[in-house]
Amino acid sequence: MTAPFLHLLMKYSILSIIAAALTSVAASGAVVSGVVKDSSGAPLAGVPVSDGFRVVQTDASGHYRIETDKAAGLVFVSTPSGYAPSAANVNLPLFWRLVTSPSDEDETADFVLDKVDDSRFAFIAFADNQISNRSGEVACFNSTTVPDINATLDSLRAGGYAPFMIALGDQAHDCYWKSNRYGLQEAYSDLRKLNAPLYSVMGNHDNDNTAMNDFDAAAEWRRNLGPNYYSFNKGGVHFVVLDNIEIVDGSPQLSDDGECVYKNRLTPGQLEWLRQDLALVADKNLPLVVAMHAPLYYFPGGAKTYYLENAQELIDALDGFRDVRVLSGHTHVSYASQSADGRIYENNYGAVCGSWWLNARVDLGNDNNICRDGTPSGYAVWKWTDGEFSDYYKSTGLPADVQFRAYDMNMVELDGAEVAPEYAAGREKTNEVMVNVWGYGPGWSVEMFENGKALSVERQRARDPLFLLSCPIPYMAAGNKLIGTVRPVYTMHLFTAKASAADTPVEIRVADRCGNVYSSVVKRPQPMSLSMH
Numbered sequence: 001m002t003a004p005f006l007h008l009l010m011k012y013s014i015l016s017i018i019a020a021a022l023t024s025v026a027a028s029g030a031v032v033s034g035v036v037k038d039s040s041g042a043p044l045a046g047v048p049v050s051d052g053f054r055v056v057q058t059d060a061s062g063h064y065r066i067e068t069d070k071a072a073g074l075v076f077v078s079t080p081s082g083y084a085p086s087a088a089n090v091n092l093p094l095f096w097r098l099v100t101s102p103s104d105e106d107e108t109a110d111f112v113l114d115k116v117d118d119s120r121f122a123f124i125a126f127a128d129n130q131i132s133n134r135s136g137e138v139a140c141f142n143s144t145t146v147p148d149i150n151a152t153l154d155s156l157r158a159g160g161y162a163p164f165m166i167a168l169g170d171q172a173h174d175c176y177w178k179s180n181r182y183g184l185q186e187a188y189s190d191l192r193k194l195n196a197p198l199y200s201v202m203g204n205h206d207n208d209n210t211a212m213n214d215f216d217a218a219a220e221w222r223r224n225l226g227p228n229y230y231s232f233n234k235g236g237v238h239f240v241v242l243d244n245i246e247i248v249d250g251s252p253q254l255s256d257d258g259e260c261v262y263k264n265r266l267t268p269g270q271l272e273w274l275r276q277d278l279a280l281v282a283d284k285n286l287p288l289v290v291a292m293h294a295p296l297y298y299f300p301g302g303a304k305t306y307y308l309e310n311a312q313e314l315i316d317a318l319d320g321f322r323d324v325r326v327l328s329g330h331t332h333v334s335y336a337s338q339s340a341d342g343r344i345y346e347n348n349y350g351a352v353c354g355s356w357w358l359n360a361r362v363d364l365g366n367d368n369n370i371c372r373d374g375t376p377s378g379y380a381v382w383k384w385t386d387g388e389f390s391d392y393y394k395s396t397g398l399p400a401d402v403q404f405r406a407y408d409m410n411m412v413e414l415d416g417a418e419v420a421p422e423y424a425a426g427r428e429k430t431n432e433v434m435v436n437v438w439g440y441g442p443g444w445s446v447e448m449f450e451n452g453k454a455l456s457v458e459r460q461r462a463r464d465p466l467f468l469l470s471c472p473i474p475y476m477a478a479g480n481k482l483i484g485t486v487r488p489v490y491t492m493h494l495f496t497a498k499a500s501a502a503d504t505p506v507e508i509r510v511a512d513r514c515g516n517v518y519s520s521v522v523k524r525p526q527p528m529s530l531s532m533h
Helices: 003-028 137-158 184-191 219-225 268-279 311-317 465-470 472-477
Strands: 030-038 048-050 055-057 063-068 074-077 083-085 096-098 111-115 121-126 162-167 198-200 230-234 237-241 245-247 262-264 288-291 324-328 335-338 344-348 378-385 388-395 405-408 432-436 445-450 458-462 491-498 506-511 517-522
Touching (some): 048 268, 121 137, 335 491
Antiparallel strands (some): 030 063, 048 074, 083 111, 335 344, 506 517
16 A cells, blocks of 8 residues: 555545544534514514524524524523513513423524613612512512512603513522422512513522532523523613522532532633623623622622632623623622722622511511611612613612611610620710611712711721611520521621711711712711611
């Protein structure tokens, strides 16, 4: 056999092996195709469609074709501005379709979108409902949160806004899915009482705690609620929903308390999908909203910069966008952070469930549903008006202009030496006024005045007195051991100023980053009570 012939034989043998391998790969997958059109039957071009791994766009006739192994079991569209899914499961927009045929069989999935006017929109963002059907939780949610949110939605509609909602994760509680028969489907039966379209973020407690890996832990979510990461558009603004909870392999064997063991990070596959999705955004000068469960940034004054383990990879993916708004929950406290270049601003929101519905589950002698940093149970309200965002935090059961709580520290005396020694009776009183501004962040200001004269205001790292009085003190007085969900935390959104006397009124002015000014006068002496806002 001559050398040239041997070389030629080897060349074609290698090519045959490669061809066989490619044929095998192609045969193991399938093609999902379909048409995206509006409700009049007109095709929609350029609409992104994804299987969670690849992103394609519809052609001029509205057709798309995506090669997929159907690993996620669904395909979904990124609805363009001016459109909304025609179909919905009560208030859950059906922008996704399950693909249920075997992985090597082709399948069809069509989408119909309605034309809408979303040039002036608003949305409500809320975090950590964490309903688990323990005593009183469901009733408390339905009697407080649901009517409050629905009233705000009605008010937004009356103001000419088209509202929707974003649930920022932990809609349920994985520990109680089976024992209390209250899993994702039951939680969403209550969430469907909210009367606006609801887009959902997946939290750590929304994962199946019996699954052995991250992908399988989200299977129940995908079957019932669609993709665990996706995007949509409203009024020219691009929204991205991410799942930044990665369940650790072997989680059920690693957990001591029945909860999923996880890392706060984005998976490589999700980051690749994100890069593809963001590459299709034409105008990067418009705001980009990123909604996820765990925060990007760590607590102000904390030991590190980032909460998300692979934060830099996310930041790199957001490169080129000039105005990124990150919305998160998970911590059950409130804080705001901003990148050094001012390009990324994050609001981390307190929990709807406050201190894990402690007020509903345990008789504490009060009904204060309050987070461990003193933030009242509530939600954020965002408005898009004339190309600009404005936002505020709405406390459940309180007027929208209640944005802080003020204490006459001369009158704060707490009988709880184990949890509140700094506020014990008999300590030196210095005519201080302390203010908890739960929405405080970069761009905010806090001022105090005594008889028209500006006082020196100092930001403090401290603990909120009303939370202490409402939760841990009565909890321990009832003979309970202090546990993590009842333990107070230090926060950096407390501010103090010293007046010259104990009985002078002190005016407080708080300005948010949108230019709204909230003011109140503390008429001292002001007693501290469980009924104070």
